[in-house]
Amino acid sequence: MEVIETRIDKESREYKENYEHMKTLVEDLNRELEIARKDRAPRAMARLREQNKLTVWERLDHLLDKNTPFLEIAPLAAKGMYDGKVHSAGMVCGIGRVKGKEVVIHANDPTIKGGTIYPMGVKKTLRTQTIAMENRLPIIYLVDSGGAFLPLQSEIFPDVDDGGRIFYNQAVISKMGIPQICAVMGLCTAGAAYIPAMSDEVVHVKGTGAIFLGGPPLVLAATGEEVTAEELGGVDVHCRHSGVSDYYAQDDVHCIEIIRDIVKNLPPIEKYDPGIRESAPPLYDPEEIYGIVPKSIQTPYDVREVIARLVDRSEFHEFKPLYGPTLVCGWAYIHGYPVGILGNNGVLFSESSLKATQFIQICDRRGIPLVFLQNISGYMVGKEYEKGGITKDGHKMVNAVATAIVPKFTVIIGASFGAGNYGMCGRAYSPRFLWMWPNAKIGVMGGEQAADVMVTIKNNQLKREGKPPLDPETIKRIKEPIIEAAEREGNAYYSTANLWDDGILDPAKTRDALGLAISASMNAPIRRDRLGYGIFRM
Numbered sequence: 001m002e003v004i005e006t007r008i009d010k011e012s013r014e015y016k017e018n019y020e021h022m023k024t025l026v027e028d029l030n031r032e033l034e035i036a037r038k039d040r041a042p043r044a045m046a047r048l049r050e051q052n053k054l055t056v057w058e059r060l061d062h063l064l065d066k067n068t069p070f071l072e073i074a075p076l077a078a079k080g081m082y083d084g085k086v087h088s089a090g091m092v093c094g095i096g097r098v099k100g101k102e103v104v105i106h107a108n109d110p111t112i113k114g115g116t117i118y119p120m121g122v123k124k125t126l127r128t129q130t131i132a133m134e135n136r137l138p139i140i141y142l143v144d145s146g147g148a149f150l151p152l153q154s155e156i157f158p159d160v161d162d163g164g165r166i167f168y169n170q171a172v173i174s175k176m177g178i179p180q181i182c183a184v185m186g187l188c189t190a191g192a193a194y195i196p197a198m199s200d201e202v203v204h205v206k207g208t209g210a211i212f213l214g215g216p217p218l219v220l221a222a223t224g225e226e227v228t229a230e231e232l233g234g235v236d237v238h239c240r241h242s243g244v245s246d247y248y249a250q251d252d253v254h255c256i257e258i259i260r261d262i263v264k265n266l267p268p269i270e271k272y273d274p275g276i277r278e279s280a281p282p283l284y285d286p287e288e289i290y291g292i293v294p295k296s297i298q299t300p301y302d303v304r305e306v307i308a309r310l311v312d313r314s315e316f317h318e319f320k321p322l323y324g325p326t327l328v329c330g331w332a333y334i335h336g337y338p339v340g341i342l343g344n345n346g347v348l349f350s351e352s353s354l355k356a357t358q359f360i361q362i363c364d365r366r367g368i369p370l371v372f373l374q375n376i377s378g379y380m381v382g383k384e385y386e387k388g389g390i391t392k393d394g395h396k397m398v399n400a401v402a403t404a405i406v407p408k409f410t411v412i413i414g415a416s417f418g419a420g421n422y423g424m425c426g427r428a429y430s431p432r433f434l435w436m437w438p439n440a441k442i443g444v445m446g447g448e449q450a451a452d453v454m455v456t457i458k459n460n461q462l463k464r465e466g467k468p469p470l471d472p473e474t475i476k477r478i479k480e481p482i483i484e485a486a487e488r489e490g491n492a493y494y495s496t497a498n499l500w501d502d503g504i505l506d507p508a509k510t511r512d513a514l515g516l517a518i519s520a521s522m523n524a525p526i527r528r529d530r531l532g533y534g535i536f537r538m
């Protein structure tokens with residue numbers, strides 16, 4: 001395989017300015033992650049210690065194998081929502097290693113409003129379960145939750161993708177043969193009671209763990225009966241009488257030891273091997289990506305410079321390098337896993353779409369995972385391109401992306417606009433994981449273009465009515481809120497708060513995140529019987 005030769009001048013002013021800009025964005029990101037991890041009300045922390053419970057992160061430290069990575073899912077979910085304090089949507093979720101096996105972990109954080117479930121918490125739980133289903137990973141639930149966050153109950157309860165779906169998924173996951181193990185480390189109230197109930201094995205902590213459909217406050221309100229949580233659904237009730245729980249744990253640490261033993265005894269998983277070889281670092285430092293990515297997403301740059309800092313030995317076998325040059329396609333290895341990479345190098349034309357379609361088909365047939373590096377303002381527009389069939393060629397690419405059977409991974413490294421988001425495997429195209437870089441922007445189109453479109457529509461309307469066009473003051477009044485909304489709702493933090501992605505990544509850590517995610521995806525077999533596509537419009 002050929003090595004990508006860098007053309008970057010690290011001494012140039014442009015490189016240094018880009019570097020400083022991205023470094024600041026990464027520092028901001030790390031600060032936000034730190035807040036999400038640590039900012040807790042002193043009263044909630046005191047209550048936790050009083051109950052002799054571990055924090056959610058201490059629980060994870062005990063659960064995960066020592067010195068192994070944890071790929072956290074959506075750590076900034078719900079950022080800026082509600083009272084601004086429902087960090088990570090009130091739960092820590094991710095993929096980690098327990099007794100050498102890759103598992104998905106879903107852990108409520110009892111120090112955020114009693115671990116109650118907010119609308120974004122439901123969404124994050126469903127996303128975590130989807131990851132477990134798609135990648136066939138066992139799930140460990142560490143439950144410690146007051147159930148639905150009652151003031152927002154209408155947003156959590158009735159619809160198809162609301163709370164009920166969590167337990168529906170548990171039934172489906174069970175039928176798929178994916179193990180689900182539950183630790184009852186606090187309250188499992190109302191809906192949350194179904195998490196242990198629908199799991200294969202339940203470990204229950206003495207004194208703090210309790211399971212009931214109606215908690216003591218509800219029982220008091222409904223019947224006037226005063227009862228403690230322990231009497232209503234404590235460890236003795238469920239391990240000795242009801243049979244809802246299977247194992248009696250003395251405390252949090254003991255509970256986690258039992259969970260680890262259960263995982264140890266799960267049958268081994270035969271992982272799919274796409275032709276793994278020994279991992280080797282890139283020739284160039286991944287942190288150099290900071291200096292490569294321009295400050296403005298409008299400024300073009302060569303995506304090969306990014307690829308050179310993501311892949312093993314910076315080796316890249318480029319496909320059709322002279323055809324459809326606005327999309328770079330080719331094969332490489334990431335942490336030893338073979339991948340087919342598609343990276344934008346400009347607007348998508350008919351040629352680049354056709355190239356993508358052929359490339360995806362080849363990777364799909366060979367069982368090679370696909371990595372999309374998305375930096376796309378859209379498909380080319382205009383008379384000439386419509387005549388040339390850009391819509392039908394874009395369709396072929398979208399069709400192939402949607403129905404490819406190999407695992408897909410998307411990193412939005414810059415712009416993500418319009419149908420370009422679809423063709424480059426946006427969230428709706430079911431990549432196994434999708435991340436944003438902190439500089440990324442997402443939307444139907446950029447704010448400036450959207451505002452111009454609205455002004456043109458208005459002027460056309462006025463012309464039809466025989467009236468003069470808009471004056472500059474009115475144009476400004478129309479444009480400003482549209483640009484402002486696109487700015488506010490199109491940035492990486494808004495995206496990640498809404499769970500449109502699985503998290504914002506430091507560009508320098510992207511290679512490692514991809515490696516972990518690809519490794520996790522190998523737990524699921526590739527369904528050769530599902531290989532094939534719908535009709536490609538010719």
Ligand code: COA
Nearest residue numbers: 047113114116145146147148149150151187189190215218
């Ligand atoms: N909805 C909204 N807020 C809730 C809540 C719920 N279901 N359950 C707890 N909270 C809030 C409390 O108001 C409190 O908020 P504050 O810190 O702003 O005062 C915070 O969560 C912590 O609750 P607190 O009772 O002080 O802490 P705790 O650790 O002693 O107990 C629970 C936590 C969850 C065990 C307990 O609050 C409880 O039993 N809640 C009700 C559970 C229930 O019946 N849920 C039914 C939902 S379907």
